[in-house]
Amino acid sequence: MQQSSQPAALWIWYPGDFEIRLHEKIAVKRKSRGVMYPAFWRLDRHYSNVIFRYTYDLPQEERIKITSEGTFSLILDGKDNYRSKDSEFTLPAGKHQITVCVFSDVEAPALLIEGAHVRTGSDWEASSYQNDWLPAGCWTFDTPDHRPSRFRLAVTPQEPATVELRDGRPLLDFGRETFGYLRFHNLKGEGAVNVYYGESMAEVLSPEECYSLDRFDAAEAGAAAEDGTYTLDDAKAFRFVWIHADPGVSWDHASMLYEYVPLTYQGSFECSDPKLNQIYEMGLYTLHLNTREFFLDGIKRDFWVWSGDAYQSFLMNYYSFFDLDVTRRTLVALRGKDPLARHMNTILDYSQYWFISLYDYYLYTGDFAFIRQYYDRAVTLMDFCLQQRSGEGFLEGRPQDWVFVDWADFNNTGAVSTIQLLLARSLEAMSAFAGLQGDQTAADSYGELAEAIKAKTFERFWDEEKGGLLHHRVDGVTQPTMTKHASLFAMTFGYLTPEQRESVTQNVLLHPDVPQIRTPYMRFHEMAVLCEAGQHDRVRQEVLSYWGGMIELGATTFWEEYDPTLADDAHYGMYGVPFGKSLCHAWGAGPVYLFGKYFLGVTPSSPGYETYLVQPNLGGLERMKGTVPTGKGLVSVEADATSLRIHGTYGTGVLAFTSAEMPECQEGEVRPLGGNRYEIAIEAGRTYSVSYKAVI
């Protein structure tokens, strides 16, 4: 192949189909005690019949090499009856159009063309024969062997931390929660091997009730071993493994192959409280384990891609790995294809989280090209949502919809106030996207709808006496139930007046009579909002007590749900199953987000962190330091009660802080904002050292 300054050839496919096909595979991996437990929603599928096109202009003829996933035929200049299936082809000089049909009913049809100048990539177009020529999808697959269907996560061997015999059978402890494939080295003999897995010791010691298990025939397994090692087919989530083998079976030792996405830990946080540091690290690890082909809810169960769960993972990811590949894959897989008959994951709120997640993606990355590629799918999803508004204009669940909000004992019939706020926020996102697309009419229309829904929600749900938003409204009558949820979102979305904010903080968030939140899922929002209300110290204590409480119970990753009032093994049950609870659940990793966004205090002020804000808040800590990734750069923050050190590598920041005395900074101008507030402009590449006096 000739040398060339062209970008490398990349495998291309119909946009979204790589992600949708991958999701189809992942969504059926869950097994409950060895039996498949597929996702209970429609799984969308890749188009099997796809066509690609590209127009080139070459001064001389060029030999190209063609590789495809599926069968292909190549057509020059639309001459449909004269096709080539050869793996090499000479393109004539001059300006010509190449069209390549690819069919595959197994994997998403994909194409790799390698020439000195003509090479597949994002400048090719793809169509599913629906008048839908779009820029082709592509990623990092760039050789005939490194092809989309062979996408696999990384693996590395791990040894158990300890092995002991329990009831005469080996019990392996890997020291903390992990995920991967159990392996047997030098397996010999004949008989059955039963493997029981546990996220907790209680689970692994309950062969009749543990969630994950394997059973295999030792002779067959021995024969299937490679280099003396037999690796089980299905990866599992576990810390403990208990191996029950028939007497005739032996092996040297067992280990595992850890499967993971190689992520860069770009975010960091370290403070004067070792317990908080431990919580932060455990949060990162919990998030990492759930950051896979997609952002999953939990690695033991469900191993599914849930939009509301992913919404939080996206945010945590912006403050830790800043991995946009898994973010985009998740957004595309969640959206799937039309026609829409049910909501995302069957949940009304989860359709709304998708829009908000998409907006967050734009805010944190500034990558509008991705939004543009999926804008049409956002429009049809919003059309679908808007169709089911009630006579009053509220979004209500249909009989087939799941209105989730949270795992809690409340009634979600009728119009739920939280749902209306999520819809308003989604409409604001759509309005922004439409404006960026250049469709001002649509932008105005979405914007007006958002305003109308917001206004009507406050009109019908705000309770002046109770000082917050009531939960739901049935048959035109607002019910007296008060929950924290709608008020949380109203606050985080900036929908409250200063008076309402104060009222919500005192009368809802901190009021003991409003039902407590039990899931880390909503604790995530609750803690964030408390920070927004300046209650950092309170949040620090809650984190220590709630997340710290799990650690005290032996957690090595954070859980799906935690109720401090439960006793012993009762912690592990959920869904009516003794070990139904997921002990490594992405939404448990909230502190990763809280510390980065509200303690280090770094947030984008404009898309892609072109401008940003740093508002460090010690929240009762003696000192803290850490970094927040901003996509094109990093912001480092170090703070104690008398000094601040800020460094940003990209974009223009503003450091805003409170000081009891006039602060000093050699590197930048300190601008007093009135009261105790000050700010300093932060240029990229410079370190700002500030002496000040923290207001405790």
Place this chain on the structure above:
Amino acid sequence: MQQSSQPAALWIWYPGDFEIRLHEKIAVKRKSRGVMYPAFWRLDRHYSNVIFRYTYDLPQEERIKITSEGTFSLILDGKDNYRSKDSEFTLPAGKHQITVCVFSDVEAPALLIEGAHVRTGSDWEASSYQNDWLPAGCWTFDTPDHRPSRFRLAVTPQEPATVELRDGRPLLDFGRETFGYLRFHNLKGEGAVNVYYGESMAEVLSPEECYSLDRFDAAEAGAAAEDGTYTLDDAKAFRFVWIHADPGVSWDHASMLYEYVPLTYQGSFECSDPKLNQIYEMGLYTLHLNTREFFLDGIKRDFWVWSGDAYQSFLMNYYSFFDLDVTRRTLVALRGKDPLARHMNTILDYSQYWFISLYDYYLYTGDFAFIRQYYDRAVTLMDFCLQQRSGEGFLEGRPQDWVFVDWADFNNTGAVSTIQLLLARSLEAMSAFAGLQGDQTAADSYGELAEAIKAKTFERFWDEEKGGLLHHRVDGVTQPTMTKHASLFAMTFGYLTPEQRESVTQNVLLHPDVPQIRTPYMRFHEMAVLCEAGQHDRVRQEVLSYWGGMIELGATTFWEEYDPTLADDAHYGMYGVPFGKSLCHAWGAGPVYLFGKYFLGVTPSSPGYETYLVQPNLGGLERMKGTVPTGKGLVSVEADATSLRIHGTYGTGVLAFTSAEMPECQEGEVRPLGGNRYEIAIEAGRTYSVSYKAVI
């Protein structure tokens, strides 16, 4: 397994998915000179994630056997966390619900449960997790081995009629057009074998231009032989085969494996003109070859399922094989799934033919259960069509639509009158279906729309001076072009007044200045309408000249297009390719329909032939006899100038005929209708012999 009076267990699947998956495979079988040439429209796909359910009530426990296509898990009484993947399972006594999840991303998920009483079948329900519980699809697959994905047509060996050497290479002639797999017996040696196929001698002798070819390595093929016979992978359409092998390759002889649907030839026609008998038989054979997994357009090319072509095959089939399996498979595959972005086969008219075909299915079979199963898909297709009406209310092609009407030199921009009549007819079909569904509001609404479009079409397109419907209307101005097409459909749909019928017959159909129709596709409609105008004698002569003309040119099956003015090999070209024309095209088989419907004269008067009409017309023949299948029975007709013999095995018929004298019949009462017309009621199981005097 216990004996039981239960119906046999049948494989079940999500309704339509067996057909849709099969169509996905068939639509990519076409090869142009050995290179894949897939259908150029979106190929719909089966749902990969499906769930089945059934509630039983058993006096005692029962052991069932479970087989699936894909992976399954069985759940009892909704206990989602306690699943079984075992191939046998004991159902507890009492009333319980079985749910079975099946996932398959290869073939359509399918399930077979065999128990003494609990057995899969049409009383099970299926869902794609879209709130869409529907009666499960099923057919004749009834054992673990006889499963949906293994559906294959029948095969039987055929020997060539002659083998000669041409340029030193074997040239096989199978005597007439056939379809299947070429085979080599006792293939030996090393080297390449090139096989060239021809529907005509001219084609097979053009290795550089013939449409179908094969190339294989003799040594590999020899190794792959079974019982000394090497069978090529891809079936082909051909009469002639020319084998070019390298010198080192030898074989005893070559033959083929004919692949076909075993059909019963229920319709028959035999008359005093041997040429017409030959045309009828050749029509049956042409139709049979194209009656396969689906009704195809042509077996050499395109090997695709086209709605407009299938519409005619359906009608021919009702007068010949009365095979409803292939009819239903074709209707389901054509409709595919939502969302609709383009028209059926990308053609605006082809969407309309689907509704009309569905109505014909109901009329000829009385099977409303099938219509009910696909009624929702009919509704969304009609919604899609109605959305693209112009300001005037006419259905116009969008830029991405193909407005076909016919292969002819005319302009289909703007509103084409033929399209409006097809839409009106489609709306009438929808009105009938809605009424039968019990939705009178929808029935009225469709009916009113049909009336309005009909009225406006006549208002804007009927030319009083020219005495017919003009072709199209652009930007609100009806263009002066006159074609036969709209007038044909107006007549066949009964949309004309008696005066208009007479005018159309004389001023359009028989008028030499209106452009002639060149395709058998529209000749089909033209001939039918001439019969409806009583021009049977004219039709007989046209059939002799047009279809007979192909036979004189050596046809053994009827062609895609026939222009008597062309010379020699020019007949074989089409689409700018020397042998592009299909010489075995379903729409060439029109005489099968014409003789049954208009000469023997048997038509249903009510759905499923509960009542029917027999109007024999000799059309200038001395005598004729034949049978027409009616689903539950047969009607036999024998006629000459002085006698008629009618026998029906099911339903109640009316024999209506013209006689110059008062007819006589021992078996039934002759009722004079005025003029020369008479009728006799026909009861099932009796033979009616009538003496009369034909009016020549």
